[in-house]
Amino acid sequence: MLSYRHGFHAGNFADVFKHFLLVYLLKTLKHKKPFSFIDPFAGAGKYFLDDPFMKKNKEYSNGIIKVLSSKIKDPFIKDYLDLVKLANLNKKKISIYPGSCFLSLMVLDKEDKIYLSELHNNEFEILKKNFEQNRNVKTEKKDAYSFLSQIINSHKGNRLILIDPSYEVKNEYEKIIKLVKHNATQFPDSCFLIWYPVLESEKTNQFVKKFLDIGVQNIAHIDIQLKNSFLRMQGTGLFIVNAPSNMKTDIGKGLEILLEILKDKNLQSKINFNMFKRL
Ligand SMILES: C[S@@+](CC[C@H](N)C(=O)[O-])C[C@H]1O[C@@H](n2cnc3c(N)ncnc32)[C@H](O)[C@@H]1O
Incomplete structure:
Protein backbone atom coordinates (compact mmCIF):
# COMPACT_ATOMS: atom_id res chain seq x y z
CA MET A 1 0.00 0.00 0.00
CA LEU A 2 1.28 3.47 -0.86
CA SER A 3 1.67 5.96 1.99
CA TYR A 4 3.81 8.71 0.40
CA ARG A 5 2.08 12.12 0.09
CA HIS A 6 3.85 14.62 -2.10
CA GLY A 7 2.26 17.44 -0.09
CA PHE A 8 4.93 16.94 2.59
CA HIS A 9 7.61 17.85 0.06
CA ALA A 10 6.02 20.00 -2.65
CA GLY A 11 8.08 23.04 -3.60
CA ASN A 12 11.27 21.81 -1.91
CA PHE A 13 14.68 22.12 -3.61
CA ALA A 14 14.27 18.84 -5.50
CA ASP A 15 10.88 19.95 -6.87
CA VAL A 16 12.40 23.26 -7.96
CA PHE A 17 15.11 21.55 -10.04
CA LYS A 18 12.70 18.94 -11.43
CA HIS A 19 9.99 21.43 -12.36
CA PHE A 20 12.45 23.95 -13.80
CA LEU A 21 13.63 21.24 -16.17
CA LEU A 22 10.10 19.98 -16.84
CA VAL A 23 8.92 23.43 -17.90
CA TYR A 24 11.95 23.82 -20.19
CA LEU A 25 11.30 20.44 -21.85
CA LEU A 26 7.55 21.03 -22.26
CA LYS A 27 8.10 24.46 -23.81
CA THR A 28 10.81 23.17 -26.14
CA LEU A 29 9.20 19.93 -27.25
CA LYS A 30 5.55 20.94 -27.62
CA HIS A 31 6.13 22.66 -30.98
CA LYS A 32 6.21 19.33 -32.81
CA LYS A 33 2.55 18.29 -33.02
CA PRO A 34 0.74 16.15 -32.10
CA PHE A 35 2.23 16.40 -28.63
CA SER A 36 1.40 14.57 -25.40
CA PHE A 37 2.69 14.68 -21.85
CA ILE A 38 2.49 11.45 -19.85
CA ASP A 39 2.87 11.62 -16.05
CA PRO A 40 2.26 8.10 -14.68
CA PHE A 41 3.28 9.05 -11.09
CA ALA A 42 1.15 12.19 -11.07
CA GLY A 43 0.54 13.09 -7.41
CA ALA A 44 -2.33 15.48 -6.64
CA GLY A 45 -1.52 18.14 -9.27
CA LYS A 46 -1.44 21.16 -6.99
CA TYR A 47 -0.58 21.71 -3.35
CA PHE A 48 -1.89 24.32 -0.91
CA LEU A 49 0.67 25.90 1.40
CA ASP A 50 -1.85 25.97 4.27
CA ASP A 51 -2.57 22.23 3.93
CA PRO A 52 -1.50 20.28 7.08
CA PHE A 53 0.95 18.20 4.99
CA MET A 54 2.63 21.29 3.58
CA LYS A 55 2.63 23.04 6.97
CA LYS A 56 4.32 20.16 8.78
CA ASN A 57 7.92 20.70 7.61
CA LYS A 58 7.45 23.70 5.31
CA GLU A 59 9.99 22.25 2.89
CA TYR A 60 8.94 24.89 0.36
CA SER A 61 10.59 27.57 2.59
CA ASN A 62 14.01 26.26 1.57
CA GLY A 63 12.85 25.75 -2.01
CA ILE A 64 10.46 27.78 -4.13
CA ILE A 65 10.09 30.61 -1.58
CA LYS A 66 13.85 31.29 -1.68
CA VAL A 67 13.83 31.37 -5.49
CA LEU A 68 10.77 33.61 -5.66
CA SER A 69 12.40 36.11 -3.33
CA SER A 70 15.61 36.29 -5.41
CA LYS A 71 16.31 38.65 -8.29
CA ILE A 72 16.20 36.48 -11.39
CA LYS A 73 17.26 37.46 -14.89
CA ASP A 74 17.72 34.00 -16.43
CA PRO A 75 14.89 33.60 -19.00
CA PHE A 76 14.42 29.86 -18.36
CA ILE A 77 14.08 30.27 -14.60
CA LYS A 78 11.70 33.16 -15.29
CA ASP A 79 9.51 30.87 -17.43
CA TYR A 80 9.14 28.48 -14.49
CA LEU A 81 8.57 31.23 -11.91
CA ASP A 82 5.98 32.93 -14.13
CA LEU A 83 3.96 29.70 -14.08
CA VAL A 84 4.20 29.39 -10.30
CA LYS A 85 2.95 32.99 -10.10
CA LEU A 86 0.21 32.34 -12.67
CA ALA A 87 -1.03 29.36 -10.62
CA ASN A 88 -1.44 31.94 -7.82
CA LEU A 89 -3.22 34.43 -10.11
CA ASN A 90 -0.14 36.67 -9.84
CA LYS A 91 -0.90 37.53 -6.20
CA LYS A 92 2.02 38.92 -4.16
CA LYS A 93 2.20 35.93 -1.81
CA ILE A 94 1.80 32.39 -3.12
CA SER A 95 -0.71 30.00 -1.54
CA ILE A 96 -0.45 27.17 -4.10
CA TYR A 97 2.54 25.23 -5.39
CA PRO A 98 1.77 23.75 -8.83
CA GLY A 99 2.91 20.14 -9.32
CA SER A 100 3.99 18.58 -12.61
CA CYS A 101 0.40 18.11 -13.89
CA PHE A 102 -0.68 21.69 -13.29
CA LEU A 103 2.55 23.08 -14.73
CA SER A 104 1.99 21.01 -17.88
CA LEU A 105 -1.59 22.27 -18.18
CA MET A 106 -0.38 25.88 -18.04
CA VAL A 107 2.40 25.32 -20.61
CA LEU A 108 0.65 23.17 -23.18
CA ASP A 109 -1.74 24.14 -25.94
CA LYS A 110 -5.40 23.09 -26.05
CA GLU A 111 -4.77 20.45 -28.72
CA ASP A 112 -1.98 18.80 -26.68
CA LYS A 113 -2.93 15.80 -24.54
CA ILE A 114 -2.06 15.20 -20.89
CA TYR A 115 -2.26 11.66 -19.44
CA LEU A 116 -2.06 11.24 -15.66
CA SER A 117 -2.20 8.20 -13.39
CA GLU A 118 -2.05 8.01 -9.61
CA LEU A 119 -2.56 4.95 -7.40
CA HIS A 120 -2.97 6.50 -3.93
CA ASN A 121 -6.73 6.76 -3.15
CA ASN A 122 -6.77 10.24 -1.63
CA GLU A 123 -4.22 11.71 -4.03
CA PHE A 124 -6.18 10.35 -6.96
CA GLU A 125 -9.47 11.87 -5.74
CA ILE A 126 -7.80 15.30 -5.48
CA LEU A 127 -6.11 14.87 -8.87
CA LYS A 128 -9.42 13.92 -10.54
CA LYS A 129 -11.19 16.92 -9.04
CA ASN A 130 -8.38 19.29 -10.02
CA PHE A 131 -8.61 18.36 -13.70
CA GLU A 132 -12.21 17.27 -14.34
CA GLN A 133 -12.98 20.50 -16.23
CA ASN A 134 -10.01 20.12 -18.59
CA ARG A 135 -10.97 18.22 -21.70
CA ASN A 136 -7.39 17.58 -22.85
CA VAL A 137 -6.50 15.89 -19.52
CA LYS A 138 -7.19 12.22 -18.82
CA THR A 139 -6.77 10.95 -15.24
CA GLU A 140 -6.82 7.28 -14.22
CA LYS A 141 -6.40 5.44 -10.93
CA LYS A 142 -4.03 2.91 -12.36
CA ASP A 143 -0.62 1.42 -11.70
CA ALA A 144 1.98 3.64 -13.40
CA TYR A 145 3.74 0.75 -15.09
CA SER A 146 0.67 -0.62 -16.91
CA PHE A 147 -0.68 2.90 -17.53
CA LEU A 148 2.48 3.98 -19.35
CA SER A 149 2.45 0.87 -21.47
CA GLN A 150 -1.25 1.41 -22.38
CA ILE A 151 -0.89 5.12 -23.26
CA ILE A 152 2.44 4.98 -25.06
CA ASN A 153 1.21 2.16 -27.26
CA SER A 154 -2.13 3.72 -28.14
CA HIS A 155 -1.21 7.41 -28.69
CA LYS A 156 1.22 8.32 -31.42
CA GLY A 157 3.16 11.56 -31.88
CA ASN A 158 5.75 13.55 -30.00
CA ARG A 159 5.82 12.72 -26.28
CA LEU A 160 7.42 13.78 -23.01
CA ILE A 161 7.20 11.18 -20.24
CA LEU A 162 7.93 12.11 -16.63
CA ILE A 163 9.06 9.20 -14.45
CA ASP A 164 8.71 10.49 -10.92
CA PRO A 165 8.02 7.66 -8.45
CA SER A 166 8.08 7.90 -4.67
CA TYR A 167 10.67 5.07 -4.45
CA GLU A 168 8.61 3.46 -1.66
CA VAL A 169 8.70 -0.02 -3.12
CA LYS A 170 11.87 -1.99 -2.33
CA ASN A 171 12.77 -2.86 -5.92
CA GLU A 172 11.56 0.43 -7.47
CA LYS A 209 25.71 3.36 -12.86
CA LYS A 210 23.04 0.91 -14.04
CA PHE A 211 20.92 3.64 -15.57
CA LEU A 212 23.79 5.04 -17.64
CA ASP A 213 24.28 1.55 -18.98
CA ILE A 214 20.74 0.93 -20.34
CA GLY A 215 22.03 1.13 -23.88
CA VAL A 216 20.12 4.08 -25.34
CA GLN A 217 21.95 6.51 -27.59
CA ASN A 218 21.20 9.86 -26.04
CA ILE A 219 21.21 10.29 -22.23
CA ALA A 220 21.81 13.43 -20.20
CA HIS A 221 22.58 13.17 -16.49
CA ILE A 222 22.24 16.03 -14.04
CA ASP A 223 23.67 15.17 -10.64
CA ILE A 224 23.01 17.76 -7.94
CA GLN A 225 24.75 17.55 -4.58
CA LEU A 226 23.12 19.82 -2.05
CA LYS A 227 24.10 18.95 1.51
CA ASN A 228 21.68 20.39 4.04
CA SER A 229 20.75 20.00 7.67
CA PHE A 230 16.96 20.02 7.26
CA LEU A 231 16.26 17.03 4.96
CA ARG A 232 17.28 13.37 4.72
CA MET A 233 17.78 13.96 1.00
CA GLN A 234 21.31 15.33 0.38
CA GLY A 235 20.92 15.94 -3.31
CA THR A 236 18.85 15.03 -6.30
CA GLY A 237 19.35 13.78 -9.81
CA LEU A 238 17.70 13.74 -13.19
CA PHE A 239 18.17 11.69 -16.32
CA ILE A 240 16.89 12.93 -19.65
CA VAL A 241 16.65 10.40 -22.45
CA ASN A 242 16.52 12.03 -25.91
CA ALA A 243 17.00 15.58 -24.62
CA PRO A 244 16.94 18.54 -27.04
CA SER A 245 20.49 18.95 -28.41
CA ASN A 246 20.99 22.48 -27.05
CA MET A 247 19.64 21.70 -23.55
CA LYS A 248 22.98 22.18 -21.76
CA THR A 249 23.58 25.58 -23.39
CA ASP A 250 20.01 26.65 -22.61
CA ILE A 251 19.67 25.63 -18.97
CA GLY A 252 23.20 25.01 -17.64
CA LYS A 253 23.48 28.54 -16.29
CA GLY A 254 19.98 28.44 -14.78
CA LEU A 255 20.84 25.27 -12.83
CA GLU A 256 23.93 26.95 -11.36
CA ILE A 257 21.90 30.02 -10.39
CA LEU A 258 19.30 27.83 -8.67
CA LEU A 259 22.05 25.96 -6.79
CA GLU A 260 23.57 29.23 -5.60
CA ILE A 261 20.16 30.32 -4.23
CA LEU A 262 19.19 26.99 -2.68
CA LYS A 263 22.47 25.76 -1.20
CA ASP A 264 23.48 25.92 2.44
CA LYS A 265 26.45 28.31 2.27
CA ASN A 266 28.39 26.30 4.88
CA LEU A 267 27.90 22.89 3.31
CA GLN A 268 29.08 21.21 0.15
CA SER A 269 27.14 21.63 -3.09
CA LYS A 270 27.82 21.03 -6.74
CA ILE A 271 26.24 20.17 -10.10
CA ASN A 272 27.61 17.69 -12.63
CA PHE A 273 25.88 17.94 -16.00
CA ASN A 274 26.83 15.44 -18.70
CA MET A 275 25.26 14.66 -22.04
CA PHE A 276 26.24 11.26 -23.44
CA LYS A 277 25.78 10.38 -27.09
CA ARG A 278 26.54 6.82 -28.15
CA LEU A 279 26.94 5.85 -31.77
C1 LIG B 1 6.90 12.14 -6.26
S1 LIG B 1 5.18 12.00 -6.29
C2 LIG B 1 4.69 12.77 -7.79
C3 LIG B 1 4.91 14.22 -7.88
C4 LIG B 1 4.47 14.86 -9.18
N1 LIG B 1 4.92 14.12 -10.35
C5 LIG B 1 4.98 16.30 -9.27
O1 LIG B 1 6.11 16.52 -9.76
O2 LIG B 1 4.25 17.20 -8.89
C6 LIG B 1 4.95 10.31 -6.72
C7 LIG B 1 3.50 9.87 -6.78
O3 LIG B 1 3.46 8.59 -7.40
C8 LIG B 1 2.44 7.81 -6.77
N2 LIG B 1 2.78 6.41 -7.05
C9 LIG B 1 3.75 5.65 -6.49
N3 LIG B 1 3.79 4.43 -7.06
C10 LIG B 1 2.81 4.42 -8.01
C11 LIG B 1 2.37 3.45 -8.96
N4 LIG B 1 2.94 2.24 -9.04
N5 LIG B 1 1.37 3.78 -9.80
C12 LIG B 1 0.79 5.03 -9.75
N6 LIG B 1 1.16 5.97 -8.86
C13 LIG B 1 2.16 5.69 -8.01
C14 LIG B 1 2.52 8.21 -5.32
O4 LIG B 1 1.30 7.94 -4.66
C15 LIG B 1 2.85 9.70 -5.42
O5 LIG B 1 1.67 10.47 -5.37
Missing part, protein backbone atom coordinates in the same frame (compact mmCIF):
# COMPACT_ATOMS: atom_id res chain seq x y z
CA TYR A 173 15.02 1.41 -8.74
CA GLU A 174 15.30 -1.85 -10.72
CA LYS A 175 11.71 -1.47 -11.97
CA ILE A 176 12.42 2.05 -13.23
CA ILE A 177 15.54 0.95 -15.09
CA LYS A 178 13.57 -1.84 -16.79
CA LEU A 179 10.66 0.47 -17.58
CA VAL A 180 12.81 3.15 -19.22
CA LYS A 181 15.03 0.66 -21.04
CA HIS A 182 12.00 -1.09 -22.55
CA ASN A 183 10.10 2.05 -23.56
CA ALA A 184 13.08 4.12 -24.72
CA THR A 185 14.15 1.26 -26.99
CA GLN A 186 10.63 0.81 -28.40
CA PHE A 187 9.91 4.54 -28.73
CA PRO A 188 13.23 6.21 -29.59
CA ASP A 189 11.49 9.43 -30.62
CA SER A 190 10.04 10.05 -27.12
CA CYS A 191 11.76 12.12 -24.45
CA PHE A 192 11.91 10.73 -20.88
CA LEU A 193 12.62 12.79 -17.76
CA ILE A 194 13.49 10.62 -14.76
CA TRP A 195 13.84 12.00 -11.24
CA TYR A 196 15.58 10.39 -8.24
CA PRO A 197 16.57 11.47 -4.71
CA VAL A 198 20.09 11.18 -3.30
CA LEU A 199 19.52 9.30 -0.04
CA GLU A 200 21.98 6.50 0.67
CA SER A 201 25.04 7.08 -1.48
CA GLU A 202 25.78 3.42 -2.30
CA LYS A 203 22.21 2.72 -3.49
CA THR A 204 22.13 5.94 -5.49
CA ASN A 205 25.55 5.26 -7.06
CA GLN A 206 24.44 1.78 -8.13
CA PHE A 207 21.23 3.17 -9.66
CA VAL A 208 23.13 5.86 -11.59
Whole structure:
Protein backbone atom coordinates (compact mmCIF):
# COMPACT_ATOMS: atom_id res chain seq x y z
CA MET A 1 0.00 0.00 0.00
CA LEU A 2 1.28 3.47 -0.86
CA SER A 3 1.67 5.96 1.99
CA TYR A 4 3.81 8.71 0.40
CA ARG A 5 2.08 12.12 0.09
CA HIS A 6 3.85 14.62 -2.10
CA GLY A 7 2.26 17.44 -0.09
CA PHE A 8 4.93 16.94 2.59
CA HIS A 9 7.61 17.85 0.06
CA ALA A 10 6.02 20.00 -2.65
CA GLY A 11 8.08 23.04 -3.60
CA ASN A 12 11.27 21.81 -1.91
CA PHE A 13 14.68 22.12 -3.61
CA ALA A 14 14.27 18.84 -5.50
CA ASP A 15 10.88 19.95 -6.87
CA VAL A 16 12.40 23.26 -7.96
CA PHE A 17 15.11 21.55 -10.04
CA LYS A 18 12.70 18.94 -11.43
CA HIS A 19 9.99 21.43 -12.36
CA PHE A 20 12.45 23.95 -13.80
CA LEU A 21 13.63 21.24 -16.17
CA LEU A 22 10.10 19.98 -16.84
CA VAL A 23 8.92 23.43 -17.90
CA TYR A 24 11.95 23.82 -20.19
CA LEU A 25 11.30 20.44 -21.85
CA LEU A 26 7.55 21.03 -22.26
CA LYS A 27 8.10 24.46 -23.81
CA THR A 28 10.81 23.17 -26.14
CA LEU A 29 9.20 19.93 -27.25
CA LYS A 30 5.55 20.94 -27.62
CA HIS A 31 6.13 22.66 -30.98
CA LYS A 32 6.21 19.33 -32.81
CA LYS A 33 2.55 18.29 -33.02
CA PRO A 34 0.74 16.15 -32.10
CA PHE A 35 2.23 16.40 -28.63
CA SER A 36 1.40 14.57 -25.40
CA PHE A 37 2.69 14.68 -21.85
CA ILE A 38 2.49 11.45 -19.85
CA ASP A 39 2.87 11.62 -16.05
CA PRO A 40 2.26 8.10 -14.68
CA PHE A 41 3.28 9.05 -11.09
CA ALA A 42 1.15 12.19 -11.07
CA GLY A 43 0.54 13.09 -7.41
CA ALA A 44 -2.33 15.48 -6.64
CA GLY A 45 -1.52 18.14 -9.27
CA LYS A 46 -1.44 21.16 -6.99
CA TYR A 47 -0.58 21.71 -3.35
CA PHE A 48 -1.89 24.32 -0.91
CA LEU A 49 0.67 25.90 1.40
CA ASP A 50 -1.85 25.97 4.27
CA ASP A 51 -2.57 22.23 3.93
CA PRO A 52 -1.50 20.28 7.08
CA PHE A 53 0.95 18.20 4.99
CA MET A 54 2.63 21.29 3.58
CA LYS A 55 2.63 23.04 6.97
CA LYS A 56 4.32 20.16 8.78
CA ASN A 57 7.92 20.70 7.61
CA LYS A 58 7.45 23.70 5.31
CA GLU A 59 9.99 22.25 2.89
CA TYR A 60 8.94 24.89 0.36
CA SER A 61 10.59 27.57 2.59
CA ASN A 62 14.01 26.26 1.57
CA GLY A 63 12.85 25.75 -2.01
CA ILE A 64 10.46 27.78 -4.13
CA ILE A 65 10.09 30.61 -1.58
CA LYS A 66 13.85 31.29 -1.68
CA VAL A 67 13.83 31.37 -5.49
CA LEU A 68 10.77 33.61 -5.66
CA SER A 69 12.40 36.11 -3.33
CA SER A 70 15.61 36.29 -5.41
CA LYS A 71 16.31 38.65 -8.29
CA ILE A 72 16.20 36.48 -11.39
CA LYS A 73 17.26 37.46 -14.89
CA ASP A 74 17.72 34.00 -16.43
CA PRO A 75 14.89 33.60 -19.00
CA PHE A 76 14.42 29.86 -18.36
CA ILE A 77 14.08 30.27 -14.60
CA LYS A 78 11.70 33.16 -15.29
CA ASP A 79 9.51 30.87 -17.43
CA TYR A 80 9.14 28.48 -14.49
CA LEU A 81 8.57 31.23 -11.91
CA ASP A 82 5.98 32.93 -14.13
CA LEU A 83 3.96 29.70 -14.08
CA VAL A 84 4.20 29.39 -10.30
CA LYS A 85 2.95 32.99 -10.10
CA LEU A 86 0.21 32.34 -12.67
CA ALA A 87 -1.03 29.36 -10.62
CA ASN A 88 -1.44 31.94 -7.82
CA LEU A 89 -3.22 34.43 -10.11
CA ASN A 90 -0.14 36.67 -9.84
CA LYS A 91 -0.90 37.53 -6.20
CA LYS A 92 2.02 38.92 -4.16
CA LYS A 93 2.20 35.93 -1.81
CA ILE A 94 1.80 32.39 -3.12
CA SER A 95 -0.71 30.00 -1.54
CA ILE A 96 -0.45 27.17 -4.10
CA TYR A 97 2.54 25.23 -5.39
CA PRO A 98 1.77 23.75 -8.83
CA GLY A 99 2.91 20.14 -9.32
CA SER A 100 3.99 18.58 -12.61
CA CYS A 101 0.40 18.11 -13.89
CA PHE A 102 -0.68 21.69 -13.29
CA LEU A 103 2.55 23.08 -14.73
CA SER A 104 1.99 21.01 -17.88
CA LEU A 105 -1.59 22.27 -18.18
CA MET A 106 -0.38 25.88 -18.04
CA VAL A 107 2.40 25.32 -20.61
CA LEU A 108 0.65 23.17 -23.18
CA ASP A 109 -1.74 24.14 -25.94
CA LYS A 110 -5.40 23.09 -26.05
CA GLU A 111 -4.77 20.45 -28.72
CA ASP A 112 -1.98 18.80 -26.68
CA LYS A 113 -2.93 15.80 -24.54
CA ILE A 114 -2.06 15.20 -20.89
CA TYR A 115 -2.26 11.66 -19.44
CA LEU A 116 -2.06 11.24 -15.66
CA SER A 117 -2.20 8.20 -13.39
CA GLU A 118 -2.05 8.01 -9.61
CA LEU A 119 -2.56 4.95 -7.40
CA HIS A 120 -2.97 6.50 -3.93
CA ASN A 121 -6.73 6.76 -3.15
CA ASN A 122 -6.77 10.24 -1.63
CA GLU A 123 -4.22 11.71 -4.03
CA PHE A 124 -6.18 10.35 -6.96
CA GLU A 125 -9.47 11.87 -5.74
CA ILE A 126 -7.80 15.30 -5.48
CA LEU A 127 -6.11 14.87 -8.87
CA LYS A 128 -9.42 13.92 -10.54
CA LYS A 129 -11.19 16.92 -9.04
CA ASN A 130 -8.38 19.29 -10.02
CA PHE A 131 -8.61 18.36 -13.70
CA GLU A 132 -12.21 17.27 -14.34
CA GLN A 133 -12.98 20.50 -16.23
CA ASN A 134 -10.01 20.12 -18.59
CA ARG A 135 -10.97 18.22 -21.70
CA ASN A 136 -7.39 17.58 -22.85
CA VAL A 137 -6.50 15.89 -19.52
CA LYS A 138 -7.19 12.22 -18.82
CA THR A 139 -6.77 10.95 -15.24
CA GLU A 140 -6.82 7.28 -14.22
CA LYS A 141 -6.40 5.44 -10.93
CA LYS A 142 -4.03 2.91 -12.36
CA ASP A 143 -0.62 1.42 -11.70
CA ALA A 144 1.98 3.64 -13.40
CA TYR A 145 3.74 0.75 -15.09
CA SER A 146 0.67 -0.62 -16.91
CA PHE A 147 -0.68 2.90 -17.53
CA LEU A 148 2.48 3.98 -19.35
CA SER A 149 2.45 0.87 -21.47
CA GLN A 150 -1.25 1.41 -22.38
CA ILE A 151 -0.89 5.12 -23.26
CA ILE A 152 2.44 4.98 -25.06
CA ASN A 153 1.21 2.16 -27.26
CA SER A 154 -2.13 3.72 -28.14
CA HIS A 155 -1.21 7.41 -28.69
CA LYS A 156 1.22 8.32 -31.42
CA GLY A 157 3.16 11.56 -31.88
CA ASN A 158 5.75 13.55 -30.00
CA ARG A 159 5.82 12.72 -26.28
CA LEU A 160 7.42 13.78 -23.01
CA ILE A 161 7.20 11.18 -20.24
CA LEU A 162 7.93 12.11 -16.63
CA ILE A 163 9.06 9.20 -14.45
CA ASP A 164 8.71 10.49 -10.92
CA PRO A 165 8.02 7.66 -8.45
CA SER A 166 8.08 7.90 -4.67
CA TYR A 167 10.67 5.07 -4.45
CA GLU A 168 8.61 3.46 -1.66
CA VAL A 169 8.70 -0.02 -3.12
CA LYS A 170 11.87 -1.99 -2.33
CA ASN A 171 12.77 -2.86 -5.92
CA GLU A 172 11.56 0.43 -7.47
CA TYR A 173 15.02 1.41 -8.74
CA GLU A 174 15.30 -1.85 -10.72
CA LYS A 175 11.71 -1.47 -11.97
CA ILE A 176 12.42 2.05 -13.23
CA ILE A 177 15.54 0.95 -15.09
CA LYS A 178 13.57 -1.84 -16.79
CA LEU A 179 10.66 0.47 -17.58
CA VAL A 180 12.81 3.15 -19.22
CA LYS A 181 15.03 0.66 -21.04
CA HIS A 182 12.00 -1.09 -22.55
CA ASN A 183 10.10 2.05 -23.56
CA ALA A 184 13.08 4.12 -24.72
CA THR A 185 14.15 1.26 -26.99
CA GLN A 186 10.63 0.81 -28.40
CA PHE A 187 9.91 4.54 -28.73
CA PRO A 188 13.23 6.21 -29.59
CA ASP A 189 11.49 9.43 -30.62
CA SER A 190 10.04 10.05 -27.12
CA CYS A 191 11.76 12.12 -24.45
CA PHE A 192 11.91 10.73 -20.88
CA LEU A 193 12.62 12.79 -17.76
CA ILE A 194 13.49 10.62 -14.76
CA TRP A 195 13.84 12.00 -11.24
CA TYR A 196 15.58 10.39 -8.24
CA PRO A 197 16.57 11.47 -4.71
CA VAL A 198 20.09 11.18 -3.30
CA LEU A 199 19.52 9.30 -0.04
CA GLU A 200 21.98 6.50 0.67
CA SER A 201 25.04 7.08 -1.48
CA GLU A 202 25.78 3.42 -2.30
CA LYS A 203 22.21 2.72 -3.49
CA THR A 204 22.13 5.94 -5.49
CA ASN A 205 25.55 5.26 -7.06
CA GLN A 206 24.44 1.78 -8.13
CA PHE A 207 21.23 3.17 -9.66
CA VAL A 208 23.13 5.86 -11.59
CA LYS A 209 25.71 3.36 -12.86
CA LYS A 210 23.04 0.91 -14.04
CA PHE A 211 20.92 3.64 -15.57
CA LEU A 212 23.79 5.04 -17.64
CA ASP A 213 24.28 1.55 -18.98
CA ILE A 214 20.74 0.93 -20.34
CA GLY A 215 22.03 1.13 -23.88
CA VAL A 216 20.12 4.08 -25.34
CA GLN A 217 21.95 6.51 -27.59
CA ASN A 218 21.20 9.86 -26.04
CA ILE A 219 21.21 10.29 -22.23
CA ALA A 220 21.81 13.43 -20.20
CA HIS A 221 22.58 13.17 -16.49
CA ILE A 222 22.24 16.03 -14.04
CA ASP A 223 23.67 15.17 -10.64
CA ILE A 224 23.01 17.76 -7.94
CA GLN A 225 24.75 17.55 -4.58
CA LEU A 226 23.12 19.82 -2.05
CA LYS A 227 24.10 18.95 1.51
CA ASN A 228 21.68 20.39 4.04
CA SER A 229 20.75 20.00 7.67
CA PHE A 230 16.96 20.02 7.26
CA LEU A 231 16.26 17.03 4.96
CA ARG A 232 17.28 13.37 4.72
CA MET A 233 17.78 13.96 1.00
CA GLN A 234 21.31 15.33 0.38
CA GLY A 235 20.92 15.94 -3.31
CA THR A 236 18.85 15.03 -6.30
CA GLY A 237 19.35 13.78 -9.81
CA LEU A 238 17.70 13.74 -13.19
CA PHE A 239 18.17 11.69 -16.32
CA ILE A 240 16.89 12.93 -19.65
CA VAL A 241 16.65 10.40 -22.45
CA ASN A 242 16.52 12.03 -25.91
CA ALA A 243 17.00 15.58 -24.62
CA PRO A 244 16.94 18.54 -27.04
CA SER A 245 20.49 18.95 -28.41
CA ASN A 246 20.99 22.48 -27.05
CA MET A 247 19.64 21.70 -23.55
CA LYS A 248 22.98 22.18 -21.76
CA THR A 249 23.58 25.58 -23.39
CA ASP A 250 20.01 26.65 -22.61
CA ILE A 251 19.67 25.63 -18.97
CA GLY A 252 23.20 25.01 -17.64
CA LYS A 253 23.48 28.54 -16.29
CA GLY A 254 19.98 28.44 -14.78
CA LEU A 255 20.84 25.27 -12.83
CA GLU A 256 23.93 26.95 -11.36
CA ILE A 257 21.90 30.02 -10.39
CA LEU A 258 19.30 27.83 -8.67
CA LEU A 259 22.05 25.96 -6.79
CA GLU A 260 23.57 29.23 -5.60
CA ILE A 261 20.16 30.32 -4.23
CA LEU A 262 19.19 26.99 -2.68
CA LYS A 263 22.47 25.76 -1.20
CA ASP A 264 23.48 25.92 2.44
CA LYS A 265 26.45 28.31 2.27
CA ASN A 266 28.39 26.30 4.88
CA LEU A 267 27.90 22.89 3.31
CA GLN A 268 29.08 21.21 0.15
CA SER A 269 27.14 21.63 -3.09
CA LYS A 270 27.82 21.03 -6.74
CA ILE A 271 26.24 20.17 -10.10
CA ASN A 272 27.61 17.69 -12.63
CA PHE A 273 25.88 17.94 -16.00
CA ASN A 274 26.83 15.44 -18.70
CA MET A 275 25.26 14.66 -22.04
CA PHE A 276 26.24 11.26 -23.44
CA LYS A 277 25.78 10.38 -27.09
CA ARG A 278 26.54 6.82 -28.15
CA LEU A 279 26.94 5.85 -31.77
C1 LIG B 1 6.90 12.14 -6.26
S1 LIG B 1 5.18 12.00 -6.29
C2 LIG B 1 4.69 12.77 -7.79
C3 LIG B 1 4.91 14.22 -7.88
C4 LIG B 1 4.47 14.86 -9.18
N1 LIG B 1 4.92 14.12 -10.35
C5 LIG B 1 4.98 16.30 -9.27
O1 LIG B 1 6.11 16.52 -9.76
O2 LIG B 1 4.25 17.20 -8.89
C6 LIG B 1 4.95 10.31 -6.72
C7 LIG B 1 3.50 9.87 -6.78
O3 LIG B 1 3.46 8.59 -7.40
C8 LIG B 1 2.44 7.81 -6.77
N2 LIG B 1 2.78 6.41 -7.05
C9 LIG B 1 3.75 5.65 -6.49
N3 LIG B 1 3.79 4.43 -7.06
C10 LIG B 1 2.81 4.42 -8.01
C11 LIG B 1 2.37 3.45 -8.96
N4 LIG B 1 2.94 2.24 -9.04
N5 LIG B 1 1.37 3.78 -9.80
C12 LIG B 1 0.79 5.03 -9.75
N6 LIG B 1 1.16 5.97 -8.86
C13 LIG B 1 2.16 5.69 -8.01
C14 LIG B 1 2.52 8.21 -5.32
O4 LIG B 1 1.30 7.94 -4.66
C15 LIG B 1 2.85 9.70 -5.42
O5 LIG B 1 1.67 10.47 -5.37
